[in-house]
Amino acid sequence: MALFGFGKRKKQQAAIDFEKQTGEEGKIYDDAKAVRNAVFVDEQGISQDLEFDGHDDQATHYVGYENDAPVVTARVTKLDKDILQIQRVATIDWARNKGYARALMDQITEDAKADGYRSLYLEAQETAVSFYAKQSFEVFGQPFLEANIWHRKMERELYPED
Template identity: 40%
Template sequence: MFKKVTNKEELSDAFSIRREVFVHEQGVPIENELDSYEEVATHIMGYAENREPFAVARFRPYEDVAKVERVAIKSSYRQGGNGRQLMQFVEEVAQKEGYSALVLNAQCQAEHFYLSLGYEAEGEVFLEENIEHIRMTKQI
């Protein structure tokens, strides 16, 4: 089940997944993981049937589009279409909030995944937290 975060407990679940995936798995410093956009971003959570939090994403206003960030899924849930369902839910919520386009900085290892969802790569590969990324966009 995917939902928009509406309380501090859900936001804490989101931060917990981000710490697990970005800080512990990928080595991003914790002080770089949480940022000044937490308050203005719309956070999305995924919960399993047993109520275990397993997926997170956020988007925020960026120029004239929504910027999708901090997309993470616990390793044991990375199969079975969970990532696709998460991103479809993010797109639905962003569209309901009035956005017609999304931009994201995809880790290069996930570029094919985003291409399969209709995103288009733009520009050159760049480093963010010592991980190769590429800018991608999609009209929704």
């Protein structure tokens, strides 16, 4: 039996702690805002007016912490009683490729299923479509331009057995 496992590396579990809060008050939102500023405003050149669009007060903000440092975030809003929208998924540059965004998406999916949602919806930057496709999101509709970046609409149906 050992022969079959030789040379295979086990997928390492991301060492990260998640916290979430609704609204714009408090440390978690401040940390989410810092990550979004670093990634979207500083790195990608999106204006703060577009990034902070006035909808954060009604959203739930997730932040992942590595050794108490905020490294990954997402904003989640309810579209209707069955659909949850995921937005503003961002990982600090030095924390990328560690599985943190994947772990964050897993946490959001788990929470959505526990809360009775039937599907997840997002608008992915074109460069991130393959990341979401690996997590069972499917592209639909035509590409569209937002903040001078091409995006695709994607959805994932949630089933109890997922």
